[in-house]
Amino acid sequence: MGVAVARQLSGYRAAVLLGWAVSSNWTRPILFIAYSLLRPVSMALILAVMYTVITGNAAATRPYLAFLIIGTAFWSFIQEGVSEFANGILEDRGRYHILKYAYIAPLGFPIYLVGRATSKLASAAASVVIVLLVGAFALHLGINPLQIDYPLLVAACLLAFVSVIAFAITFSTMLLAGRDTNGYGDIIAQFLYLFSGAIFPISVLPGPIAWIASLSPLPYWLELCRRAILHARVYQMFPNMSDGEVLLRLVVATAGTVLLGYILFRFTDRRARRLGHIDMEVNW
Amino acid sequence: MKVFFHALSPTLESLSAVSGSHPSSNSSRLAVETRRLTRVYKTRRETTTALHDVDLEVEQGELFGVLGPNGAGKTTLIKILVTLLLPTSGEAFVDSLDVVRDYKRLRNRIAMVSGGEQAGYGVLKVREQLWMFSQFYGMDSKAARRRIDELLDRLGLAEAGNKEITSLSSGMRQKMNLVRGLMTDPRVLFLDEPTVALDVGAARDVRSEVQRWMAEDPTRTVILTTHYMQEADELCDRVAIVNRGRIVAEGAPRTLKASVDEDVIVDLQLDPGTPLLDRLRAIEGVGAASVREEDGVDRFSLLLADDAVLPRVMTTVEGAGRRVSGLVRRQPTLEDAFVKLVGRSMTEEEAG
Amino acid sequence: MSAIQHAERSPLRIFLKTIVARAYPRVVAANRHKSWLFLDMALPMVGALAMVLVYQGLHAPRQYLGFVVMGGAMLAFWQNVLWTMGAQFSWDRGNGTLELMAVSPTSFEAVLLGMAGGAMIMTTVRAAFIILIGSLVFNVTYTAGGLLPAIGVFLLTLGALYGMGMLLASLFLFYSREAWHLGDALQEPVNFLSGLYFPVKALGIPAGTETLLVAAQVPIFALLAGVALRYLESRARKDGKLVTRWE
Numbered sequence: 013m014g015v016a017v018a019r020q021l022s023g024y025r026a027a028v029l030l031g032w033a034v035s036s037n038w039t040r041p042i043l044f045i046a047y048s049l050l051r052p053v054s055m056a057l058i059l060a061v062m063y064t065v066i067t068g069n070a071a072a073t074r075p076y077l078a079f080l081i082i083g084t085a086f087w088s089f090i091q092e093g094v095s096e097f098a099n100g101i102l103e104d105r106g107r108y109h110i111l112k113y114a115y116i117a118p119l120g121f122p123i124y125l126v127g128r129a130t131s132k133l134a135s136a137a138a139s140v141v142i143v144l145l146v147g148a149f150a151l152h153l154g155i156n157p158l159q160i161d162y163p164l165l166v167a168a169c170l171l172a173f174v175s176v177i178a179f180a181i182t183f184s185t186m187l188l189a190g191r192d193t194n195g196y197g198d199i200i201a202q203f204l205y206l207f208s209g210a211i212f213p214i215s216v217l218p219g220p221i222a223w224i225a226s227l228s229p230l231p232y233w234l235e236l237c238r239r240a241i242l243h244a245r246v247y248q249m250f251p252n253m254s255d256g257e258v259l260l261r262l263v264v265a266t267a268g269t270v271l272l273g274y275i276l277f278r279f280t281d282r283r284a285r286r287l288g289h290i291d292m293e294v295n296w
Numbered sequence: 297m298k299v300f301f302h303a304l305s306p307t308l309e310s311l312s313a314v315s316g317s318h319p320s321s322n323s324s325r326l327a328v329e330t331r332r333l334t335r336v337y338k339t340r341r342e343t344t345t346a347l348h349d350v351d352l353e354v355e356q357g358e359l360f361g362v363l364g365p366n367g368a369g370k371t372t373l374i375k376i377l378v379t380l381l382l383p384t385s386g387e388a389f390v391d392s393l394d395v396v397r398d399y400k401r402l403r404n405r406i407a408m409v410s411g412g413e414q415a416g417y418g419v420l421k422v423r424e425q426l427w428m429f430s431q432f433y434g435m436d437s438k439a440a441r442r443r444i445d446e447l448l449d450r451l452g453l454a455e456a457g458n459k460e461i462t463s464l465s466s467g468m469r470q471k472m473n474l475v476r477g478l479m480t481d482p483r484v485l486f487l488d489e490p491t492v493a494l495d496v497g498a499a500r501d502v503r504s505e506v507q508r509w510m511a512e513d514p515t516r517t518v519i520l521t522t523h524y525m526q527e528a529d530e531l532c533d534r535v536a537i538v539n540r541g542r543i544v545a546e547g548a549p550r551t552l553k554a555s556v557d558e559d560v561i562v563d564l565q566l567d568p569g570t571p572l573l574d575r576l577r578a579i580e581g582v583g584a585a586s587v588r589e590e591d592g593v594d595r596f597s598l599l600l601a602d603d604a605v606l607p608r609v610m611t612t613v614e615g616a617g618r619r620v621s622g623l624v625r626r627q628p629t630l631e632d633a634f635v636k637l638v639g640r641s642m643t644e645e646e647a648g
Numbered sequence: 649m650s651a652i653q654h655a656e657r658s659p660l661r662i663f664l665k666t667i668v669a670r671a672y673p674r675v676v677a678a679n680r681h682k683s684w685l686f687l688d689m690a691l692p693m694v695g696a697l698a699m700v701l702v703y704q705g706l707h708a709p710r711q712y713l714g715f716v717v718m719g720g721a722m723l724a725f726w727q728n729v730l731w732t733m734g735a736q737f738s739w740d741r742g743n744g745t746l747e748l749m750a751v752s753p754t755s756f757e758a759v760l761l762g763m764a765g766g767a768m769i770m771t772t773v774r775a776a777f778i779i780l781i782g783s784l785v786f787n788v789t790y791t792a793g794g795l796l797p798a799i800g801v802f803l804l805t806l807g808a809l810y811g812m813g814m815l816l817a818s819l820f821l822f823y824s825r826e827a828w829h830l831g832d833a834l835q836e837p838v839n840f841l842s843g844l845y846f847p848v849k850a851l852g853i854p855a856g857t858e859t860l861l862v863a864a865q866v867p868i869f870a871l872l873a874g875v876a877l878r879y880l881e882s883r884a885r886k887d888g889k890l891v892t893r894w895e
Contacts, residue, residue, distance in 0.1 A: 044829075047829050047830065047832070047833040048833075050833040050834070050836065050837055051832075051833060051835065051836045051837075052836075054836035054837040054839065054840045055836050055840075057840050058836070058839060058840045058846075059702065061840070061846055062699070062702060062703065062706070062846050063706060065708075065712075065846050066703065066706040066707075066708040066712070067706060073706075076705070076706065080702070107742070195687045195691075196687070198691060199687055199690050199691055199694065202690075202691060202694040202695060202698070203694060205694070205698050206694065206697060206698055206701070211698060211701075211702050211705075212698075212701045212702050212704065212705035213705060216701050216704050216705050217701070
């Protein structure tokens with residue numbers, strides 16, 4: 013048992029190193045970090061300008077700016093978790109032709125996938141901090157590190173991490189079972205953007221779509237992050253729910269995502285093998 | 297390295313004398329000519345000399361082979377001649393045009409096909425792909441399509457012409473690549489390991505099409521790099537053997553093989569056991585020795601000065617406790633010429 | 649000796665034929681791989697939809713929705729330039745196509761113009777769909793008086809964008825993965841600075857000034873792209889970068 017765990021760990025470590033090498037060995041670490049931060053910081057600035065154009069930065073609407081910026085900051089996790097996960101798997105198959113070897117290795121395939129995406133998730137964590145710093149110092153959102161409810165933040169992020177990884181593994185395997193699936197990682201990340209409540213409350217969505225969004229763990233996770241950081245000084249998507257109620261919904265939605273993900277993974281994994289797509293030659 | 301070439305020099309001299317007898321008079325037009333051609337690759341960590349003072353003359357109408365182990369500098373030579381890479385020093389001319397200065401004109405007259413090529417756009421069908429490349433040469437569309445059909449037909453790809461290239465087998469793909477190289481009727485065609493990783497049938501088709509294309513026009517020239525000695529022997533009018541960036545011998549395959557004619561060539565099969573190669577090489581009268589493992593047995597190739605050396609070889613083998621499972625005396629090959637020239641087999645050279 | 653042998657065709661003929669030939673796979677690809685068509689339209693549409701919903705969340709006046717729809721359409725061009733022009737040479741080099749182009753008598757400029765032409769035709773169709781669907785879904789109206797200047801600015805912008813695409817392609821060719829990541833990182837900052845989702849005057853730049861800036865970019869990018877391509881091709885030949893496969 014111990015040997016098996018050690019082998020899995022060592023396989024995971026190799027996948028992490030591979031992911032890091034593929035995503036970062038084109039430049040020096042400092043430039044890599046700078047490039048990784050450009051996108052989320054720019055996105056935050058776009059939203060800040062849109063907000064200013066419409067509201068004139070009136071004091072009464074400041075909680076909504078905080079809503080936008082914190083949502084954008086944490087969004088990086090989903091962006092990297094989903095699109096990079098998917099891009100990585102397709103890149104390993106079509107470009108580097110190594111996916112088949114990882115797939116048949118004794119290391120569990122999901123563990124390989126998580127390892128491959130770990131470095132991206134780590135850089136996403138860094139960009140969360142940077143965007144929050146931009147919010148705190150450039151946009152004066154009143155973020156005080158000493159007033160953050162860390163237990164709530166950590167609990168919410170752990171649950172979200174589990175559901176994002178479960179979703180990403182399932183989704184990546186679905187892409188593997190299909191043809192011509194390059195680029196779908198980005199599109200799905202964009203769709204999740206609409207359902208997550210990252211930059212607008214899900215109540216803005218048309219009725220049925222808002223209902224579907226309410227089944228996803230993402231709005232509850234982002235709501236808890238916002239509340240943990242700014243408490244009542246941020247616009248709330250679910251003003252009638254207590255922190256505990258939101259957390260409970262996050263737990264239930266995460267469990268549902270993991271269960272659904274597991275069923276779909278089993279199905280699509282088998283389908284990919286049946287179709288012979290694991291080592292499919294694609295024109296990259 | 298210096299010692300190595302010093303030891304080799306008598307052999308080199310004798311071979312240059314042989315190749316000097318080849319009819320490369322100044323009056324005939326040269327398809328390829330290089331003078332002291334050198335290419336050095338520099339990275340932060342190391343400097344590698346891929347080609348070192350290479351002098352080469354290939355006449356129009358020749359099918360000329362560049363032979364050598366992987367990493368010998370063959371591909372670097374081709375890349376320079378097809379204008380993809382600049383030499384560090386020296387000169388190179390193809391069809392009398394300088395590859396450095398006249399490269400734009402030269403590109404009208406050459407084509408290149410490499411082994412294992414994956415070039416092209418997967419979304420296109422074979423005919424479309426070939427048509428696209430023909431347009432990069434400014435060919436008339438109708439004439440190009442006619443020529444493509446003719447060549448596809450000759451290579452048995454007429455039906456595959458309407459398939460997307462991603463659906464082709466590696467053999468079909470390489471035949472398509474050959475069509476791409478032939479369709480513009482280049483004056484000099486460069487084939488870089490064109491049959492690498494192909495099955496026997498596809499490799500034979502590629503080789504016979506090259507021969508047929510050459511036979512159609514006596515002014516056409518092919519420069520072929522390969523590490524398959526058999527292929528070079530079968531196809532080439534002349535070959536240059538390249539090792540570690542230098543040409544170590546040049547001449548017709550028959551002439552090169554003649555350099556080992558006086559030796560007795562013996563293939564010795566031994567069951568696995570203690571390493572023996574160095575001990576065999578140390579025996580007086582053993583000109584060269586190489587070994588490769590195949591089907592669980594060690595196959596030694598020995599170049600012996602005469603038959604009298606064989607008993608000494610057998611004594612050494614028995615002394616090492618190795619069991620002989622086969623012994624054959626055979627005709628010389630280009631591989632034997634290589635081993636005699638370089639002192640080691642191509643496989644050993646590739647291993648570094 | 650066959651009739652087509654040894655004919656050295658005029659550079660102009662090769663140039664023009666290359667443009668048509670290289671545009672061909674672009675047009676064909678769009679028809680053969682419907683999923684690409686979907687992606688090319690869906691990504692900017694979803695991006696635009698997200699921004700529309702942000703404006704709705706902010707209770708913005710309806711006129712802002714027009715910005716977003718137009719922004720979504722222009723985003724299709726920007727993404728197209730960045731990835732299917734800038735990055736295409738890197739892909740071409742990766743699978744060996746670039747070296748086959750390099751040993752042919754054609755020029756990289758012609759290849760890039762073909763790529764741009766094919767891409768522009770297809771992306772214009774997509775952008776038109778995005779504007780049409782976006783306008784219908786979000787009920788956006790446009791004033792006829794602004795149409796002609798808008799088309800003029802649009803054409804100028806395309807010129808500048810595709811000129812930049814050619815420049816990016818040569819940079820990608822030489823700096824490879826570094827330039828690739830730079831392109832990725834540039835995506836959102838360019839969205840921000842170009843005012844894709846809000847009026848540029850919000851950044852303190854008058855619209856007239858921005859038009860002038862765009863107009864100036866057309867010859868600058870075209871010139872820079874030409875110079876860069878020649879310089880980088882010769883450097884690439886010297887350093888062996890044309891024949892490098894995976895890095």
